[in-house]
Structures are given as structure tokens and as C-alpha cells.
Amino acid sequence: MGLLDGKVALITGAARGQGRSHAVTCAREGAEVIVTDIARQLPTVPYQMATSGDLAETVDQVKAHGKVALALETDVRDQSDLDETVQRGIAEFGKIDILIANAGIWTQAPFWELTDQQWEEMIGVNLTGVWKSAKAVAPHMIERQTGSIVITSSTNGLEPGLNYAHYVSAKHGVIGLMKNIALELAPHGVRCNAISPGAIKTPMTDHQAAWDMFAGHEGGTEADMIEGGYHFHALKGATFLDPQVIADTALYLNSDLAATVTGVTIPVDAGHLLLTGVNAEPVK
Amino acid sequence: MGRVEGKVAFVTGAARGQGRSHALRLAHEGADIIAVDTTAKVDSVPYPLATAEDLAETVRQVEATGRRIIAVDADVRDVAALTKAVDHGVAEFGRLDIVLANAGISSPAPTLEMSEQTWQDMIDINLTGVWKTLKVSVPHIISGGRGGAVVITSSLAAIYANENTAHYSAAKAGLVMLMKIMAKELAPHRIRVNTVHPTTVATEMILNDATYRLFRPDLDSPTRADFEEAARTLNRLPVAALEPSDISNAVLYLVSDEGCYVTGATHVIDAGGAL
Numbered sequence: 001m002g003l004l005d006g007k008v009a010l011i012t013g014a015a016r017g018q019g020r021s022h023a024v025t026c027a028r029e030g031a032e033v034i035v036t037d038i039a040r041q042l043p044t045v046p047y048q049m050a051t052s053g054d055l056a057e058t059v060d061q062v063k064a065h066g067k068v069a070l071a072l073e074t075d076v077r078d079q080s081d082l083d084e085t086v087q088r089g090i091a092e093f094g095k096i097d098i099l100i101a102n103a104g105i106w107t108q109a110p111f112w113e114l115t116d117q118q119w120e121e122m123i124g125v126n127l128t129g130v131w132k133s134a135k136a137v138a139p140h141m142i143e144r145q146t147g148s149i150v151i152t153s154s155t156n157g158l159e160p161g162l163n164y165a166h167y168v169s170a171k172h173g174v175i176g177l178m179k180n181i182a183l184e185l186a187p188h189g190v191r192c193n194a195i196s197p198g199a200i201k202t203p204m205t206d207h208q209a210a211w212d213m214f215a216g217h218e219g220g221t222e223a224d225m226i227e228g229g230y231h232f233h234a235l236k237g238a239t240f241l242d243p244q245v246i247a248d249t250a251l252y253l254n255s256d257l258a259a260t261v262t263g264v265t266i267p268v269d270a271g272h273l274l275l276t277g278v279n280a281e282p283v284k
Numbered sequence: 285m286g287r288v289e290g291k292v293a294f295v296t297g298a299a300r301g302q303g304r305s306h307a308l309r310l311a312h313e314g315a316d317i318i319a320v321d322t323t324a325k326v327d328s329v330p331y332p333l334a335t336a337e338d339l340a341e342t343v344r345q346v347e348a349t350g351r352r353i354i355a356v357d358a359d360v361r362d363v364a365a366l367t368k369a370v371d372h373g374v375a376e377f378g379r380l381d382i383v384l385a386n387a388g389i390s391s392p393a394p395t396l397e398m399s400e401q402t403w404q405d406m407i408d409i410n411l412t413g414v415w416k417t418l419k420v421s422v423p424h425i426i427s428g429g430r431g432g433a434v435v436i437t438s439s440l441a442a443i444y445a446n447e448n449t450a451h452y453s454a455a456k457a458g459l460v461m462l463m464k465i466m467a468k469e470l471a472p473h474r475i476r477v478n479t480v481h482p483t484t485v486a487t488e489m490i491l492n493d494a495t496y497r498l499f500r501p502d503l504d505s506p507t508r509a510d511f512e513e514a515a516r517t518l519n520r521l522p523v524a525a526l527e528p529s530d531i532s533n534a535v536l537y538l539v540s541d542e543g544c545y546v547t548g549a550t551h552v553i554d555a556g557g558a559l
Contacts, residue, residue, distance in 0.1 A: 183559040186520030191556075198545070234471035234547070236431070241545055248542040257533040260526050262556040267549050271476075274468045274548040 002030030003255040008093040010034040010086070012076050012133055013103030015050030017202030018152065020058045021243035022100045025251050027067035031098065034089040035059065036074035038103070042125075044118045045105050047207035068093075076103045076129030082136035090140065098254045099137045099149045101130040101174075106204050108213065111165035119166045126170035127177070134181055134192070147190040148254045151178045152246070155196050155269050163213075175265055182263035191262035193253045198269030199232045201240035234271030241270065286314025287540040292377045294318040294370055294421050296360050296413070297387030299334035301487030302437065304342045305528035306384050306535050311351040313536060315382065318373030319343070320366065322359035326409070328391045328402040331492035352377065360387045360413030367420045380424035381432045382539045385414040388437060390489050392498040395450040403451045410455035415462060422466075422475065431474030433539040436463050437531075438479040440554050448498055460550060467548035476547035478538050483554035484515045486525040520556025 009026040013019040014035035023033050039052045055071050062069035070092050074081045089096050104126045107118055130151055141147030156164070157171035175194055182192040199205065211220035214228030229239030249268050252258055267273050293310045297303035299321035307317045319342055321334050339355050346353040354376055356369035374380050388410045391402050414436055425432035441449050442456035460479055467477035484490055491508065499514040500506035512524035534553050537543050552558050 179559055182556055183520060186556040186559070187522070189521065191521070234468060235476070235545065236472050236474040238545065245545045248544075249537075249546065252537040252542050257537055259533075260521060260523065260530045260555045261534065261551075261553055262521060263554075263559040264552045266546060266551065268545050270545045271467055271471045271547040274464055274471070 002028065003251060003257070004098070005030035007031040007097040007254075008034070008089065008095055009098035009100060009254070010036070010089055010096050010137065011100045011102055012036050012074070012129070014058050015039055015054035016058070017204060018197070018200060018243040018246050019100075019102045020061065021247035022102060022250055023058050023069065024061045024065065025244070025247035026098070027062040027065040027069070029251060029255075032068050032093045033062055034070045034072070034085065034093070034096070035062070036072050036085055036103075038075045039073045042105060042121055044107050044115070044121045046107060046209050047203060050203070076133055077124045079132050079136070082132050086136045086140065095144060096137055096140055097147055099133060099147070100152070100250055100254075101133045101149065102152045103129055103133075104152060104204070106164065106167055108163045108209060110163050114166055122166035123170055126167065127173040130174050131177055134177075138185065138190075141185065141190045142188045145189045147185075149181060149190070149192040150250045150253050151192070151194045153178070153194045153196045153265065155198055155267060155272050157194070157196050157265070158267070158273065178265070179263050186262060191258070193258070193261060193263065194265040195246055195249050195253070196265055196267040196269060197241075197246050198267070198272045199229050199240045200243055200246060202243055205240070232272055233269065234274050238270035241268075286312065287536060287542070288382065289314030291315045291381035292318065292373070292379050293382035293384060293539070294373065294380060295384045295386060296320050296417050297334075298342050298355070299338035300342070301489060302482075302485060302528045302531050303384070303386045304338075304345070305532045306386060307342055307353070308345055308349065309529065309532035309536055310382070310539070311346045311349040311353070313540070314351070316351050316377045317346050317353040318370060318377070318380075319346075319353055319355040320358040320360070320369050321387070323357055324359045326389060326405050328399065328405045329389050330391060330494035331488060360417055361408050363416050363420060366416055370421045370424065374424045379428050379430075380421060381428070381430065383418060383421045383425070383432075383434045384437070384535060385417045385434070386437045387413055387417070388489070390452060390495065392448040392452070392494055394448055398451065406451035406455055410452065411458045411462075414459055418466060422470065425475055426470075426473050432476075433543070434466070434470075434475065434477040435535050435538050436477070436479045438463075438481050438550070440481050440483045440552065440557060442481060443552070443558065463550075464548050471547060476538075476543070478543075478546060478549045478551060480531060480534055480538070481550060481552045481554065482526060482531045483518060483557045484525045485528055485531060487528060490525065518557045519554065520559050523555050526553065526555065
């Protein structure tokens with residue numbers, strides 16, 4: 001018996017990374033899934049974004065658990081795309097119990113050098129995209145007087161990070177959004193919570209620009225990033241974490257185990273937030 | 285296969301209420317239990333404390349799950365008694381993986397009017413008692429070398445201010461920093477430490493006249509229904525008081541592999557009350 005038997009989950013950004021882990025974990029625990037991804041490149045993103053082939057691989061992994069996946073190429077910046085996704089999901093499975101608003105991008109630049117396009121794409125996907133995703137499912141959840149929404153924030157939803165002010169702004173923003181969704185949907189028996197992942201190894205974080213950031217210079221390697229991961233976390237043996245650890249916490253939040261939990265943010269960060277900072281490069 | 289199969293958990297305040305519920309939930313998920321509660325009197329507490337019969341009932345219910353339990357009458361204020369209980373349990377079961385520092389009291393009173401004894405009993409049990417609980421038990425987790433998990437029961441009262449709970453809130457807020465510092469100190473051993481912050485839970489600590497009056501100062505002799513009317517306004521989800529099992533579910537998540545990278549976190553279980 002699974003923790004999500006008979007449920008239907010909608011997961012955005014599900015072609016790979018954390019989104020794929022969410023989809024496969026939901027299926028393993030008994031849910032049917034609707035998986036969406038933009039499955040194309042955005043102009044400001046320096047790493048290879050997911051493809052249609054990636055989304056198909058998620059569908060195959062869901063099928064391996066004996067569950068059906070409805071896969072749709074959906075841009076979370078496009079409300080009509082999302083509304084259609086929800087309508088098709090309900091037509092296919094009869095209902096939607098769970099939304100995991102996971103789709104996100106990560107780009108870097110000092111805030112004064114961010115281009116308008118970098119800012120707009122980041123806020124459009126990582127903040128406004130979450131609002132639009134929740135907006136698309138809310139009337140249905142209100143009508144059924146049940147539902148659970150999990151929003152992917154970040155430790156950068158709670159603290160700043162050098163050279164990605166737009167990401168930090170969006171991730172802080174979704175925590176406020178989460179609390180308001182939780183507040184406004186509580187009278188309808190619908191819950192909403194956030195997860196703040198630490199350093200998770202996915203295609204969004206494992207690429208040359210990230211390696212360089214952890215190395216502190218150009219020409220960084222994946223080994224530099226893995227070494228940086230140990231410094232980022234407090235728990236013994238914890239470098240960049242598997243996406244499964246985020247899916248495990250979403251599973252808890254979406255299951256009946258968390259039936260009275262709403263409006264909370266759970267850091268899944270191997271103790272990162274416990275670490276007090278030092279100035280690694282002081283200007284004297 | 286349970287979610288804490290083969291593990292051993294030490295639970296304080298296990299005779300009834302949330303403590304019994306935690307012990308049972310973990311036993312159902314495959315853990316053996318070392319349980320303590322006390323029959324010592326605490327004069328400043330305005331409701332009946334747990335009895336030896338209550339602890340015996342926890343033993344009966346845990347054994348009915350097929351798991352083992354060692355239950356000892358030990359007060360969290362008494363390091364010698366706690367040490368003896370934990371050492372005995374670990375000798376018997378061979379390991380320790382999980383500690384649930386749950387024992388606590390409630391004794392509402394106006395801050396400037398409460399007696400020194402009322403203040404001191406509260407700090408001794410709800411704050412220092414947790415430190416003593418961890419001091420005698422966590423070294424067993426460390427020496428096992430397998431990592432582990434500690435959950436400390438704090439409260440929504442650590443985050444939100446209410447009249448007549450200064451000593452309780454001070455103790456519960458103190459637990460948050462105790463938790464964070466222990467989480468940091470124990471991270472190198474792969475031992476995770478978190479707090480849970482329940483809203484009102486329907487246990488004997490809450491379902492009594494003193495608490496009813498705390499919630500309904502407007503009435504001379506408030507009933508449970510009067511209390512529930514006020515308690516319901518604290519929560520956003522439509523519920524007056526949570527059940528102990530609601531908190532046990534969160535504890536289970538935090539101590540199981542699903543929570544294996546969650547440490548230093550304050551987990552609110554409050555039906556949206558904090559919103």
C-alpha cells in the first residue's frame with residue numbers, strides 16, 4: 001500500500017532532475033501523474049535544458065511502476081498552457097489531488113549586470129510560473145475541498161547568494177506566495193507547503209558555470225563542485241544530494257502523514273542553514 | 285518492512301498522550317522502544333500527571349505490535365535515573381538510533397504572579413529535562429557509528445506570544461537554540477536534530493480545567509466545548525485540536541530515511557495557525 005494510493009499528481013519541470021524524482025516517487029507510492037516540462041531552451045539559460053526525450057524517459061520510468069503518465073510540453077509562464085494541462089489531466093484521470101510546482105531555472109550575474117531578459121525569464125519561470133501553476137489547479141481543488149500543493153523554494157528562499165539576485169528574489173517570493181496560498185485555501189481543506197533544498201545534483205546545478213562558481217575561477221571541474229558541496233553542508237558525508245531526498249519530503253507533505261501541516265517551509269539541506277558564515281575574501 | 289525497522293528509540297513522557305502515540309507509531313514501523321515517564325509529583329501542575337498504570341498500558345500496546353519495550357519510572361530531572369534507564373535499554377536491545385525528548389508539563393499562570401516553584405518546575409522539566417535526556421542518550425547513538433535522529437518537542441508557544449505562558453514559552457523557545465546547536469555539534473556524526481512545534485493537541489495536558497480557563501478567561505467554568513470554540517480560532521484548517529497521531533506522523537517523517545537530510549529544522553504542525 002502506497003502513501004499516495006488513488007491520488008493524481010501534477011508535476012511541473014518533470015522531464016529530469018528533481019521533477020523526475022517527484023514523478024517517479026508519486027508513481028511508486030500509487031499516484032497517477034501528469035508531467036509537464038517546457039522541453040526547450042530558454043535564451044538566458046547557459047546549460048542544456050530538458051528535451052522531449054527527457055520527458056519521455058520520465059514517462060517510461062513512471063510506467064515501470066505500473067502507473068500512467070500524461071506528459072505535456074507546457075511553459076509555466078503561459079496561463080492558457082497550464083489551464084489546458086489541468087483540463088486534460090482532469091479529463092484523463094478525473095481529478096487532480098496534488099501539485100508539485102517544481103519547474104525552475106538558475107542563471108548567474110551580479111545584480112547590476114543582470115539583463116532585463118535574465119530578470120524577466122527568472123521571475124517569469126521561478127516566481128510567476130508558480131503562481132500561475134497554483135492558479136490553474138486552485139478552482140478544482142476548492143471545488144473538491146481537498147488538495148495539497150508543494151512549492152520548490154531553496155535555501156536561497158531564506159538567505160542571499162552571490163550573483164543570482166533574481167533567483168534569490170524569486171525563491172524568497174515563493175515562500176510568501178506559499179503562505180498566502182496556504183492561508184487562502186485553508187478554509188477549503190487544501191494545504192500548501194514549501195521545501196528549501198540545499199545543494200542538489202541535477203542538470204540545473206551540474207554544469208560548467210556552476211563548476212566555475214565553486215572553483216572560484218574559470219575552468220572549474222565537477223570535482224570542484226563536489227568538494228564545494230561538502231563545504232556547503234554540515235552533515236557528515238553530505239556533498240551534492242540526490243534529487244530523491246527532495247522527493248521524499250514532498251511525499252511526506254503530500255501524504256496523509258502531513259494532514260495538519262500547512263504553511264510551513266522544510267529545509268532539506270543537510271544542516272546548511274546551521275552554518276554560520278565567514279568572509280572568505282575580505283576586502284581590507 | 286517498517287520505516288524504522290530494526291531501530292531502537294528512546295521516548296520520554298511515554299506513559300500517555302503524544303509520548304505513547306510516538307512509541308506506538310515507531311513500534312508499528314519496526315522499532316524497539318525504551319520508554320520513561322515519572323510518577324513523581326509536581327505540585328505546580330494543575331492536572332493529574334501520568335500514573336504507573338498509564339505506563340503499563342503503553343507497554344501493553346507496544347508489545348501488541350510485536351516489538352519489544354523496556355519501560356522505566358524515571359524523571360527527566362534525574363540524570364542518574366535517566367542514565368540507568370537508557371543504559372539498561374541499550375544493553376538489552378544492543379543499540380540506540382532515535383531519541384524523542386517529549387516529556388513536558390503545562391501550568392499556566394500570569395508572569396508576575398506565578399510562584400518561584402511554578403517557574404522552576406517548568407524550566408527543570410521542559411528545558412533542562414530535555415538537555416538531560418539528550419546528555420544521557422545521544423552518546424549511545426554516537427558510539428553506534430550509524431548516525432541517528434533526535435526530535436525535541438517544542439511548541440507553537442515558542443514562536444507566538446500568549447498571556448500566562450511565559451515560563452512555558454521561555455522553555456519551549458530555549459529548546460529551539462538547544463536543538464540548533466546540537467544539530468551543528470552532531471552533524472559530523474550524521475545525527476540529525478530537529479524540533480516539532482505542535483498547536484493544541486488533545487491530550488491530558490490540554491484537556492483540563494486550567495487549560496480551558498487559559499483559553500476562555502471570559503467564562504467562570506468553561507467546558508471542553510467552550511475551549512474548542514476558542515482553540516478552533518487558532519487554526520486555519522477546520523480543526524479544534526490535533527490528535528497525538530498527527531504529531532507522531534511528523535516525528536516519523538523526521539526520524540525515517542525520508543527525512544535523512546533534514547536537520548536543524550523547526551517543523552510547525554499547526555493546521556495553518558502560524559499563517
